[in-house]
Amino acid sequence: MSDAGKGNVVIGQSGGPTAVINQSLVGAVEVLKDSDDVGRIMGARHGVAGIVAENFVDLNDVDAAVLEAVANTPAAALGSSRDKPDEAYCRKIFEVFKKNDVKYFFYIGGNDSADAARIVNEMASASDYELRTFHIPKTIDNDLRVTDHCPGYGSAAKFVASAFMGDDRDSAALPGIKINVVMGRDAGWLTAASVLGNTDPVDGPHLVYVPEVEFSTEQFLADVREIYGRLGRCQIAVSEGIKDKTGTSVTVALAETLGHRVERDSHGNPQLSGTGALGDFLSDYLKANMKVPHESLRVRADTFGYLQRSFAGYASQIDRIEARQCGRKAAEYAMSGDLDGSVAMKRVESADYQIEYVRAELSDVARVTKPLPRDFINESGNGITEGFISYAAPLVGELPVLGKL
Amino acid sequence: MSDAGKGNVVIGQSGGPTAVINQSLVGAVEVLKDSDDVGRIMGARHGVAGIVAENFVDLNDVDAAVLEAVANTPAAALGSSRDKPDEAYCRKIFEVFKKNDVKYFFYIGGNDSADAARIVNEMASASDYELRTFHIPKTIDNDLRVTDHCPGYGSAAKFVASAFMGDDRDSAALPGIKINVVMGRDAGWLTAASVLGNTDPVDGPHLVYVPEVEFSTEQFLADVREIYGRLGRCQIAVSEGIKDKTGTSVTVALAETLGHRVERDSHGNPQLSGTGALGDFLSDYLKANMKVPHESLRVRADTFGYLQRSFAGYASQIDRIEARQCGRKAAEYAMSGDLDGSVAMKRVESADYQIEYVRAELSDVARVTKPLPRDFINESGNGITEGFISYAAPLVGELPVLGKL
Numbered sequence: 001m002s003d004a005g006k007g008n009v010v011i012g013q014s015g016g017p018t019a020v021i022n023q024s025l026v027g028a029v030e031v032l033k034d035s036d037d038v039g040r041i042m043g044a045r046h047g048v049a050g051i052v053a054e055n056f057v058d059l060n061d062v063d064a065a066v067l068e069a070v071a072n073t074p075a076a077a078l079g080s081s082r083d084k085p086d087e088a089y090c091r092k093i094f095e096v097f098k099k100n101d102v103k104y105f106f107y108i109g110g111n112d113s114a115d116a117a118r119i120v121n122e123m124a125s126a127s128d129y130e131l132r133t134f135h136i137p138k139t140i141d142n143d144l145r146v147t148d149h150c151p152g153y154g155s156a157a158k159f160v161a162s163a164f165m166g167d168d169r170d171s172a173a174l175p176g177i178k179i180n181v182v183m184g185r186d187a188g189w190l191t192a193a194s195v196l197g198n199t200d201p202v203d204g205p206h207l208v209y210v211p212e213v214e215f216s217t218e219q220f221l222a223d224v225r226e227i228y229g230r231l232g233r234c235q236i237a238v239s240e241g242i243k244d245k246t247g248t249s250v251t252v253a254l255a256e257t258l259g260h261r262v263e264r265d266s267h268g269n270p271q272l273s274g275t276g277a278l279g280d281f282l283s284d285y286l287k288a289n290m291k292v293p294h295e296s297l298r299v300r301a302d303t304f305g306y307l308q309r310s311f312a313g314y315a316s317q318i319d320r321i322e323a324r325q326c327g328r329k330a331a332e333y334a335m336s337g338d339l340d341g342s343v344a345m346k347r348v349e350s351a352d353y354q355i356e357y358v359r360a361e362l363s364d365v366a367r368v369t370k371p372l373p374r375d376f377i378n379e380s381g382n383g384i385t386e387g388f389i390s391y392a393a394p395l396v397g398e399l400p401v402l403g404k405l
Numbered sequence: 406m407s408d409a410g411k412g413n414v415v416i417g418q419s420g421g422p423t424a425v426i427n428q429s430l431v432g433a434v435e436v437l438k439d440s441d442d443v444g445r446i447m448g449a450r451h452g453v454a455g456i457v458a459e460n461f462v463d464l465n466d467v468d469a470a471v472l473e474a475v476a477n478t479p480a481a482a483l484g485s486s487r488d489k490p491d492e493a494y495c496r497k498i499f500e501v502f503k504k505n506d507v508k509y510f511f512y513i514g515g516n517d518s519a520d521a522a523r524i525v526n527e528m529a530s531a532s533d534y535e536l537r538t539f540h541i542p543k544t545i546d547n548d549l550r551v552t553d554h555c556p557g558y559g560s561a562a563k564f565v566a567s568a569f570m571g572d573d574r575d576s577a578a579l580p581g582i583k584i585n586v587v588m589g590r591d592a593g594w595l596t597a598a599s600v601l602g603n604t605d606p607v608d609g610p611h612l613v614y615v616p617e618v619e620f621s622t623e624q625f626l627a628d629v630r631e632i633y634g635r636l637g638r639c640q641i642a643v644s645e646g647i648k649d650k651t652g653t654s655v656t657v658a659l660a661e662t663l664g665h666r667v668e669r670d671s672h673g674n675p676q677l678s679g680t681g682a683l684g685d686f687l688s689d690y691l692k693a694n695m696k697v698p699h700e701s702l703r704v705r706a707d708t709f710g711y712l713q714r715s716f717a718g719y720a721s722q723i724d725r726i727e728a729r730q731c732g733r734k735a736a737e738y739a740m741s742g743d744l745d746g747s748v749a750m751k752r753v754e755s756a757d758y759q760i761e762y763v764r765a766e767l768s769d770v771a772r773v774t775k776p777l778p779r780d781f782i783n784e785s786g787n788g789i790t791e792g793f794i795s796y797a798a799p800l801v802g803e804l805p806v807l808g809k810l
Contacts, residue, residue, distance in 0.1 A: 013578070016579075017574075017575055017578050017579070019571070022808075043810060046578075057810055059810070062810065066808050066810075067808070068808070069806055069807060069808025070808035070809065070810060071808075072805070072806070072807070072808070073574055073805075073807040073808050073809070074571040074574055074575065074807075075571065075574035075575040075577070075578045076578040077574075077578075077808070077809060077810045078578075078810060079577070079578050079579075079580075080578040080579050081579075082579065162716060162717045162718050162719070163712050163715075163716055163717075165717040165718075166424070166479040166480065166712070166715035166716045166717035166718075167711055167712065167715050169422075169478055169479055169480035169482075169715065169717075170422055170479065170480040170711055170714065170715035171711075172480070172484070173418070173422050173451075173480045173481040173482075173483075173484050173485040174421075174422070174484075174485050174486075174487065175484075178711075197717070273705065275681060275684075275685050275688070275705075275706065276680060276681010276682065276684060276685055276706075276708055277681065277685060279680075279681060280680050280681055280682060283680070300678065300680075300710075300711070301680065301681070302708070302710030302711055302712065303681055303707070303708065303710070304712070305705075305707035305708070306572055306575055306576075306583075306705065306707055307568050307571070307572065307707065307709070307712070309575065310571035310572050310574065310575035311567060311568055311571045312567045312568075312570040312571035312574075312602070312804075312805040312807060313567050313570075313571075313719070313804065313805035314567070314718070314719055399717075399718065400477070400478075400717040400718030401474055401477070402474060402477070402478040402479075402717060403427075403471050403472075403473070403474025403475035403476075403477070403478050403482070404475065404478070404482060405448060405462055405464070405467065405471075405475060405482045405483060
């Protein structure tokens with residue numbers, strides 16, 4: 001595409017929101033407002049759905065103080081969407097862009113959003129329509145390729161780490177077995193964050209199960225027995241997306257066993273969050289099989305649910321800053337020349353944690369996701385290594401300092 | 406009892422921990438360490454269970470920095486207990502006190518703990534044994550009598566309010582019906598706190614159900630239909646302890662319908678936390694009965710679980726201060742003369758929120774609990790009034806400031 005010249009902007013948010021997704025929105029809007037090349041800045045309500053419905057909110061004149069409050073607000077301020085646009089849907093988006101003289105398209109989301117942006121961009125390209133398209137990464141799952149990590153992950157990881165820290169003290173005070181189910185359909189990044197506050201080998205989580213490792217209920221039982229026998233208690237982190245040896249989600253297999261309908265989103269992904277079924281199942285399984293008198297065995301399960309991505313007032317400071325910067329960078333790239341792509345973070349080799357921002361190709365971010373590397377998981381497949389801790393600790397920032405008697 | 410003179414101290418923690426229960430422990434220990442009348446300060450591991458087992462930790466020489474870290478740590482640092490001591494159990498406690506020359510007994514807990522303290526104290530009194538007994542209140546349920554509110558409640562309320570704020574933005578971004586199950590077996594204080602961050606009439610929670618109001622699934626359905634029809638979404642707060650018209654817990658009735666064994670603690674209370682069953686049940690009920698096409702109805706349920714009492718790093722500042730002060734006051738009362746009792750907070754009539762600490766009788770705090778007053782619940786029984794907000798807002802302190810587009 002040739003130079004896009006002055007034109008209008010559409011910016012939207014997509015997929016499961018994060019605690020800092022609005023930082024990216026505000027970062028982009030700040031830069032765009034200052035550009036002479038930009039006309040109207042149109043925020044799409046509910047992502048692609050808002051684009052095809054031409055449901056836009058004018059972002060040119062939003063007061064700076066309101067923008068700042070929005071930046072600090074969890075969840076997509078423009079509204080989000082689970083729609084996965086096909087070719088025809090993308091064609092409609094492109095038609096709306098032409099009609100509204102849209103020359104810049106920013107889409108904040110995960111890998112599916114990068115893919116939608118890629119398709120629309122290719123349509124524009126094929127029609128010689130001047131469009132600059134930038135994907136701005138966000139996901140608590142941390143499963144995007146190319147980028148070192150994803151904006152949104154650090155805040156969710158901070159929530160999970162803090163939750164495990166307090167819950168570990170709680171379950172040390174009233175000992176038993178405590179299962180905590182953490183978000184993560186295919187990747188164990190967020191569940192791995194459960195260990196980040198651990199400062200003592202006897203502290204929980206004592207066992208961590210991620211979707212990257214085949215889950216066996218028999219091995220689970222043996223693992224729990226070993227820890228419980230040794231410490232008199234056991235705190236466990238489980239990804240909602242753990243899969244059995246056939247690759248089937250344990251939650252889905254369980255639901256089907258119980259004759260429940262499994263809800264799927266438009267991406268074909270089964271609905272795993274917003275239900276306590278997996279935790280209750282694992283809890284019942286242990287109660288039935290631990291061979292400890294029922295009365296003396298305390299088993300509890302919590303499913304952390306949507307709080308992991310939406311809890312207000314507890315985002316990671318570094319995550320806030322980086323998410324804002326990813327939004328700014330996308331706008332700067334789009335203003336700087338004939339460029340499309342996604343924003344990625346690259347960790348600079350240095351003593352201290354340091355990031356540089358680079359442009360990635362949309363096609364390199366779209367579709368395929370990035371699992372937790374095997375060397376971040378221990379050999380037994382039920383714990384997390386120091387390698388992961390070195391990687392993730394800077395993204396979370398300061399954690400509470402706890403004491404013991 | 407006459408003047409107790411120099412003697413040893415036993416201090417213990419009991420029941421469900423809170424985010425600030427260790428503030429009370431540290432407050433008491435600070436005062437006791439400075440007293441010439443006090444010999445050994447013995448922390449009982451796991452409450453009354455640790456007393457009868459003579460499982461004590463020496464608190465005289467704990468470093469001040471460690472104490473401060475412990476104060477800021479959620480959950481009982483000494484360990485907690487669910488034992489409800491009967492007469493024989495209390496006799497054993499009393500024997501251990503005599504054997505160890507214990508002249509001061511501090512028990513941090515709820516109404517059941519106050520009752521255990523009362524029984525032991527009466528045994529001592531009947532035997533002309535010099536014992537000063539103080540109960541130090543704690544409970545996230547806020548259901549103790551006499552005191553204006555309970556240490557631990559403000560922090561749990563802050564967590565719940567912040568969770569609802571972020572979750573409301575999340576469920577506005579991806580609209581549907583969102584049910585959040587909040588702790589509270591008999592009293593709706595904590596569930597009521599779900600409204601504290603609400604700054605706009607269209608924000609959630611749109612419906613609040615507490616155990617004080619008879620729960621009807623039919624009325625629930627009608628309420629949700631009305632809100633969903635009007636706003637296109639609905640965020641709902643439900644106490645885990647909601648009861649049907651027969652006074653039976655909906656969770657218990659549900660479990661029994663499904664043929665599950667209902668676990669009960671030694672107080673005879675059914676186990677309601679640590680399971681997602683109520684949320685899943687209400688969610689399935691709405692999906693089956695809303696008469697909206699399945700595909701277009703998004704219903705999710707989260708059960709906040711133990712995070713409400715144990716989440717690390719997010720306690721209410723005023724709650725921290727008051728919990729510390731309650732511990733200090735108990736020690737000061739016990740040192741000041743022939744006194745037993747519980748510490749209570751009294752709200753001073755003034756423009757600003759202000760508290761004075763007073764002594765209450767153990768018998769006035771023991772056993773009976775305090776429900777949410779009817780005038781804190783709206784007429785329809787599905788919402789919370791301004792009266793509650795005025796009462797509870799100062800206990801929670803600052804909440805995040807969110808923005809909208």
